[in-house]
Amino acid sequence: MADMQQVFLDAALEAGSLVMSFYENDIDVTHKDDQSPVTAADEKAEAIIFAHLARAFPDIPVIGEESVAAGVVPDITARAFFLVDPLDGTKEFINRREDFTVNIALVENGAPVAGIVYAPAKGVAYRTIAGGAEKLIVTDGVVARAEAIRCRPRGEILTAVASRSHNSPETEDFMRKIGVTDFTSVGSSLKFCLVAEGVADVYPRFGRTMEWDTAAGDAVLRAAGGTTACTDNTALSYGKTKQDSDSDFANPPFIGWAHRLPRP
Known part of the structure; x- marks a missing residue:
């Protein structure tokens, strides 16, 4: 089987690059039935991620925000599945704020067991790794540095x-x-x-x-x-x-x- 974390990283980096090409130019905004905003960046980034996942893991179904909005919902009953949000924080993206992300996760038995969150405008990504999690510094679409991360213990200031x-x-x-x-x-x-x-x-x-x-x-x-x-x-x-x-x-x-x- 393909290295899932590498597939996630490759998909997120490519989708993030596409998203940034829209971010740096005009952003066309439409609205879904629930009146939430959507852009061409959402749809094209999701297609990139789906293609990566389908090549590497053709037997694992994928639930994506835009595909669900279009009525495409595979059966995930008693199965592991991927969850994809190609552009989380669309309002931030539209308003040219930097805290929007590309999200990819694997769910098994109802729990998210692997995932990556990539913020292309900030040049950072966070992902699960064997035995923990790490933060990646991304420069020009390439990982420049990785560092392990861990939740902090309770201190005096909450x-x-x-x-x-x-x-x-x-x-x-x-x-x-x-x-x-x-x-x-x-x-x-x-x-x-x-x-x-x-x-x-x-x-x-x-x-x-x-x-x-x-x-x-x-x-x-x-x-x-x-x-x-x-x-x-x-x-x-x-x-x-x-x-x-x-x-x-x-x-x-x-x-x-x-x-x-x-x-x-």
């Missing part, structure tokens, strides 16, 4: 990272209850990665997300020693279809932790 575009009163209330004393606002799945590399302690998300938004970053966080839990303290799971309360692949509220704290 730092939270939360969504720039989707903060909420519930998030503010949660941070107050657990004693957050410092706060950073970031777009896309980089929030998971900041917790994974020891820059922050907790990432609360009470607004709606989809599985392709979170799987790759969640995989990195778990590999770095963290956890991602729902508000009932169960692990956030993947492959959620036929949900009574929401659409397929929609996530409930969750909290990404560097270290578990007492419930507020």
Whole structure:
């Protein structure tokens, strides 16, 4: 079998290069049925990633944000599958902010077990590796340096990272209850990665997300020693279809932790 982490890296780097070619020029924006923005960069980047995965792993189904929007949903019942978000943080991308990412993850038995998050405008990527996680410094589309990352232990100052575009009163209330004393606002799945590399302690998300938004970053966080839990303290799971309360692949509220704290 092909080296999955290398396939993920190659796919993410190529998709990221394509995304940057749009970022540096005019961005045509349309809207999907749910009124979320989408660009040609989303669609073309997803096609690149799908091609890499199909060549290397033709028997593993792929769930991608844009393909699902187009009505293409393979059967993942009792199977491992890939989750792809070719451009997470589309609002950041459209507004020429740098914290948008390319996300690729493998899910097995409901858990994200491998993944990569690449922020091409920042020149950084985070990925799972055997026995942990690492941060990659990318220069001109080539990996220049790699360093192991790990969640930090609880210190005197509790730092939270939360969504720039989707903060909420519930998030503010949660941070107050657990004693957050410092706060950073970031777009896309980089929030998971900041917790994974020891820059922050907790990432609360009470607004709606989809599985392709979170799987790759969640995989990195778990590999770095963290956890991602729902508000009932169960692990956030993947492959959620036929949900009574929401659409397929929609996530409930969750909290990404560097270290578990007492419930507020």
